[in-house]
Amino acid sequence: MNRKIVAIVRYEKPLESVRRVIDFCAGLDGIQSKARIFIKPNIPFWTTASVFPKWGVITTSRVVEDTVRILKERGFDNITIGEGMVIEPNDRETPAHAFESLGYHVLKRRFGVRILNIHERTFRKVNLGSGVAVNFNTDILDSDFVINIPVLKTHAQTVVSLGIKNLKGMIDMKSRKKCHSAHPEKDLNYMIARLPNNLPPSLTLLDGIYTNERGPGYEGNIRRTDILVASRDLLSADKVGAKILGYEPSEVPHLVYAARVQDRPLNFSDLEIVGERIKDVASFHEYNFPYNEDGTLPRSMEKMGIKGLSYRQYDLTLCTYCVVINSVILRAIARAWKKRQGRPWDGVEVLTGKKMRPMPGNKKTILLGKCIYQANRDNPDIKEMIAIKGCPPEPRAVVRAFNQAGINLDPAIFERMDEVPGLFMKKYKGKAEFEESFFKSSLPN
Numbered sequence: 001m002n003r004k005i006v007a008i009v010r011y012e013k014p015l016e017s018v019r020r021v022i023d024f025c026a027g028l029d030g031i032q033s034k035a036r037i038f039i040k041p042n043i044p045f046w047t048t049a050s051v052f053p054k055w056g057v058i059t060t061s062r063v064v065e066d067t068v069r070i071l072k073e074r075g076f077d078n079i080t081i082g083e084g085m086v087i088e089p090n091d092r093e094t095p096a097h098a099f100e101s102l103g104y105h106v107l108k109r110r111f112g113v114r115i116l117n118i119h120e121r122t123f124r125k126v127n128l129g130s131g132v133a134v135n136f137n138t139d140i141l142d143s144d145f146v147i148n149i150p151v152l153k154t155h156a157q158t159v160v161s162l163g164i165k166n167l168k169g170m171i172d173m174k175s176r177k178k179c180h181s182a183h184p185e186k187d188l189n190y191m192i193a194r195l196p197n198n199l200p201p202s203l204t205l206l207d208g209i210y211t212n213e214r215g216p217g218y219e220g221n222i223r224r225t226d227i228l229v230a231s232r233d234l235l236s237a238d239k240v241g242a243k244i245l246g247y248e249p250s251e252v253p254h255l256v257y258a259a260r261v262q263d264r265p266l267n268f269s270d271l272e273i274v275g276e277r278i279k280d281v282a283s284f285h286e287y288n289f290p291y292n293e294d295g296t297l298p299r300s301m302e303k304m305g306i307k308g309l310s311y312r313q314y315d316l317t318l319c320t321y322c323v324v325i326n327s328v329i330l331r332a333i334a335r336a337w338k339k340r341q342g343r344p345w346d347g348v349e350v351l352t353g354k355k356m357r358p359m360p361g362n363k364k365t366i367l368l369g370k371c372i373y374q375a376n377r378d379n380p381d382i383k384e385m386i387a388i389k390g391c392p393p394e395p396r397a398v399v400r401a402f403n404q405a406g407i408n409l410d411p412a413i414f415e416r417m418d419e420v421p422g423l424f425m426k427k428y429k430g431k432a433e434f435e436e437s438f439f440k441s442s443l444p445n
Helices: 016-024 061-073 093-101 104-111 163-170 173-179 188-192 234-244 253-262 299-304 320-338 370-376 395-404 411-415 417-428
Strands: 004-010 037-040 079-083 114-117 123-129 132-137 145-148 151-155 159-161 202-213 221-231 271-275 309-311 348-351 364-368 385-388
Touching: 004 016, 004 234, 016 061, 016 202, 016 221, 016 271, 037 061, 037 163, 061 079, 061 104, 061 202, 079 104, 093 104, 093 114, 104 114, 132 173, 132 188, 145 163, 151 221, 159 163, 159 234, 163 188, 163 234, 163 253, 173 188, 188 253, 202 234, 221 234, 234 253, 234 271, 299 320, 309 320, 320 364, 320 395, 320 411, 320 417, 364 370, 364 395, 370 385, 385 395, 395 411, 411 417
Parallel strands: 004 271, 037 079, 037 145, 079 114, 145 202, 151 202, 309 348, 348 364, 364 385
Antiparallel strands: 004 221, 123 132, 151 159, 202 221
């Protein structure tokens, strides 16, 4: 059997550690120096309003910079870094601020690297097979070699978010929403498993300097882990990454789909692990925030004593825009409850995504977003419907709807949504292992 090499090294020293993991898996062997190289980091989120926890959320600039320097050492000159953040498609300021803050423009000035916000670029319709088509960024499709650098983290919807999941940032917003289908088979896991089908050859480099439990966002529990994983085979890298996070590949639905599409085993029988042993670096990371026994409230809210509200855990059909505002709403509800002094709300339920249906015993049903409104607008089981029809929901409409239901959310939280991520910084204050320097260039401007 032709085994796929996966390298695991401990991150110990800038440049040297990245060089070791790439060399161990022969990551750049056989690539012509004139090749067009496309680097895909993971920058799912950014805010210009505050400093927020980037550790375990965003690919470290340290690993991106080291990768570029290694490419330059080996004579590669045609290098592009491209990303498509979860933003309004016409937002140019946020990506520009992110690229500058993360030191990418230093790489541009020093090494001639191109920096692309893919929302400003062109897309091409790509058939992924089985009736699945999405619009892919043409820059990555037309490159000769891709270096995929996701963060080693778990994900509330897909269990883990590694190399395969990172490619979702290369499709347009319409296609991303399509991935969150309510189709009984062609769901999020089914869709993202097919994203690698038409890509050029690639190297996957999992950045585990920081890992994220209950990710993928800044609300998760971030750990300093100091692990790098690399392979010329994307599925192999993800299988090992999942195991390091505590999951068998068979427990990760999109890896099950991907293995089936590629006619590959889900175990490690087709792999050769070099460097560190998986068992010596593995550490179990929860992927989801716990809910109460009947699934109607986050456990943290139940512990607060919240009554009269049902807010079920979102499913695979909730797209990322709504996931972001969902997080802010939960925080606003917690604040509103503290002012209630223990008085229950009046049987309010909140439905999200595309598939949820009302539960018996509730008096008021808030439909959060266009998709869930369309799915339930004629539902006779809803006693009082309060619809928020936007895509994504408009913050002021959210506040009005919850106020109508008797839950008085503070509008200031939504007016300053961009500042909310900064509130999580206090978790890491005074902890020396969480260094901002990992997200800046080490090179002089």
